[in-house]
Amino acid sequence: MKLITAIIKPFKLDDVREALTPLGVQGLTVTEIKGFGRQKGQTEIYRGAEYQVSFLPKVKIEIAVADSIVDEVVEAVLNAARTGKIGDGKIFVSPLDRVIRIRTGETGDGAL
Amino acid sequence: MLTSTALVLMMTIPGLALFYAGMVRKKNVLATLIQSFAICCIASIVWMVAGYSLALGTGTPWIGDMSRFMLSGIADHFHNGADQAFTLGAGSANPTAMTIPESVYMMFQMTFAIITPALIAGSFAERMKFSALCVFTILWSLLVYAPVAHWVWSPIGWVGGLGAVDFAGGTVVHINSGIAGLITALVIGKRRGYGHEDLSPFNLTYAIIGASLLWVGWFGFNAGSAGGANGRAGMAMLTTQIAAAVGGMAWMAAEWIHNKKPTALGIISGAVAGLVAITPAAGFVLPGPALIIGLIAGIVCFWASAILKPRLGYDDSLDAFGVHGTGGIIGALLTGVFAYGPLSATDANPQGVVGSATQFLRQAEAVCVTIVWCVIITFLILKLIDLTIGLRVSRDEELEGLDMVLHGERIN
Numbered sequence: 001m002k003l004i005t006a007i008i009k010p011f012k013l014d015d016v017r018e019a020l021t022p023l024g025v026q027g028l029t030v031t032e033i034k035g036f037g038r039q040k041g042q043t044e045i046y047r048g049a050e051y052q053v054s055f056l057p058k059v060k061i062e063i064a065v066a067d068s069i070v071d072e073v074v075e076a077v078l079n080a081a082r083t084g085k086i087g088d089g090k091i092f093v094s095p096l097d098r099v100i101r102i103r104t105g106e107t108g109d110g111a112l
Numbered sequence: 113m114l115t116s117t118a119l120v121l122m123m124t125i126p127g128l129a130l131f132y133a134g135m136v137r138k139k140n141v142l143a144t145l146i147q148s149f150a151i152c153c154i155a156s157i158v159w160m161v162a163g164y165s166l167a168l169g170t171g172t173p174w175i176g177d178m179s180r181f182m183l184s185g186i187a188d189h190f191h192n193g194a195d196q197a198f199t200l201g202a203g204s205a206n207p208t209a210m211t212i213p214e215s216v217y218m219m220f221q222m223t224f225a226i227i228t229p230a231l232i233a234g235s236f237a238e239r240m241k242f243s244a245l246c247v248f249t250i251l252w253s254l255l256v257y258a259p260v261a262h263w264v265w266s267p268i269g270w271v272g273g274l275g276a277v278d279f280a281g282g283t284v285v286h287i288n289s290g291i292a293g294l295i296t297a298l299v300i301g302k303r304r305g306y307g308h309e310d311l312s313p314f315n316l317t318y319a320i321i322g323a324s325l326l327w328v329g330w331f332g333f334n335a336g337s338a339g340g341a342n343g344r345a346g347m348a349m350l351t352t353q354i355a356a357a358v359g360g361m362a363w364m365a366a367e368w369i370h371n372k373k374p375t376a377l378g379i380i381s382g383a384v385a386g387l388v389a390i391t392p393a394a395g396f397v398l399p400g401p402a403l404i405i406g407l408i409a410g411i412v413c414f415w416a417s418a419i420l421k422p423r424l425g426y427d428d429s430l431d432a433f434g435v436h437g438t439g440g441i442i443g444a445l446l447t448g449v450f451a452y453g454p455l456s457a458t459d460a461n462p463q464g465v466v467g468s469a470t471q472f473l474r475q476a477e478a479v480c481v482t483i484v485w486c487v488i489i490t491f492l493i494l495k496l497i498d499l500t501i502g503l504r505v506s507r508d509e510e511l512e513g514l515d516m517v518l519h520g521e522r523i524n
């Protein structure tokens with residue numbers, strides 16, 4: 001099992017969700033976050049005064065998936081979240097040791 | 113006049129309160145709202161006690177009298193529940209016939225006396241002590257607003273006697289508050305972090321709501337200043353709408369060219385600039401000149417707020433001078449260029465006020481007189497407060513934010 005964490009642009013969230021549904025992804029966790037990467041923030045101008053906003057709003061998606069569909073899920077997120085411009089985000093894939101469904105106590109792939 | 117009076121009060125609370133509160137940081141939003149509200153209360157009381165009498169009592173060309181101290185005598189004309197119209201400047205060589213009861217006239221003028229000091233608050237936002245603000249409002253209302261209002265608006269006032277006109281307060285309200293704002297910004301100093309920290313507005317939605325309320329309220333300000341429901345009031349309303357619309361578009365276009373984006377703060381600032389500039393001219397000019405006044409105000413006020421201010425380095429936080437001072441001066445001067453005689457003609461003065469080089473110079477004189485008096489007295493008041501109770505909060509208090517430090521409240 002793997003935990004896929006993707007940082008994406010907020011307005012791409014619906015596209016990513018639609019891309020994941022046909023792959024059999026059972027659920028995902030979404031968090032509104034702020035941060036920056038190579039994009040290094042943006043400049044806002046109010047009545048001539050420039051302000052550097054370094055932490056931009058992003059969305060973090062966390063998806064736990066079986067090893068068999070990891071590549072498909074990564075591919076789907078990659079395609080759905082891409083605009084081609086700077087600031088599109090990142091995808092992190094990390095190993096997942098245990099998954100337990102609280103209601104039934106199921107573990108492993110069955111709990112996903 | 114009752115409706116106009118309520119509309120002008122709406123300009124300060126909630127209009128100006130929200131306009132300013134939307135432009136400060138989250139930790140100073142309540143303090144900024146309270147400033148407008150407190151000034152409304154204080155200026156009302158000062159006006160009732162002595163301001164009205166000093167400003168619009170007949171008196172001398174320099175200052176009114178104390179015949180209406182604590183509004184004594186305001187009920188003299190009452191009979192069987194009705195109040196006869198009173199005469200402004202009664203007993204002088206130049207009385208002005210009024211068609212409204214004194215209670216209404218006094219209250220209408222009170223709303224002007226409220227918004228003028230409230231406008232100044234834009235210049236010292238996020239760093240002035242609340243106690244200092246309260247004392248400043250009392251002294252400034254009596255020593256700057258009341259005399260200037262008397263000079264310009266009293267039938268025997270000496271600035272009015274020069275031939276200068278100010279329909280609804282371009283000189284008395286906007287130049288006065290804008291210049292006072294500039295002086296206050298210079299005396300109190302810049303906000304901590306000005307120029308390098310993020311001081312961006314907390315919530316521009318508030319600012320847009322506030323500016324919109326200002327726009328609506330301005331019809332009471334300008335059309336109400338005709339003193340009756342007549343053609344001149346209608347023309348003032350029309351020119352007000354045109355100048356506001358063109359001002360908004362002009363500022364927006366200027367920043368679109370300059371900064372590549374038309375912003376929400378830009379279009380509302382431009383509309384306010386147009387409203388300010390048309391104020392002295394509203395009952396003197398026709399719609400075409402109103403369009404030109406709005407256009408010039410939008411562009412020049414953008415330049416003053418967004419280009420000149422950063423270049424000179426003073427921190428007029430919310431552009432009391434950039435919008436009101438600059439817009440007021442433009443409007444006062446252009447009134448002398450574009451005034452259309454028949455709008456202000458009377459039996460005593462069949463020509464009315466006509467735009468000409470002479471009238472332009474008269475307007476310029478009034479502008480200069482107001483600036484000189486306002487600069488000197490405002491500076492002295494600020495220095496007096498600074499030396500006694502202090503003008504500004506401490507560094508740590510400013511960093512924590514005025515909401516918690518001064519008022520013990522915050523928004524979540």
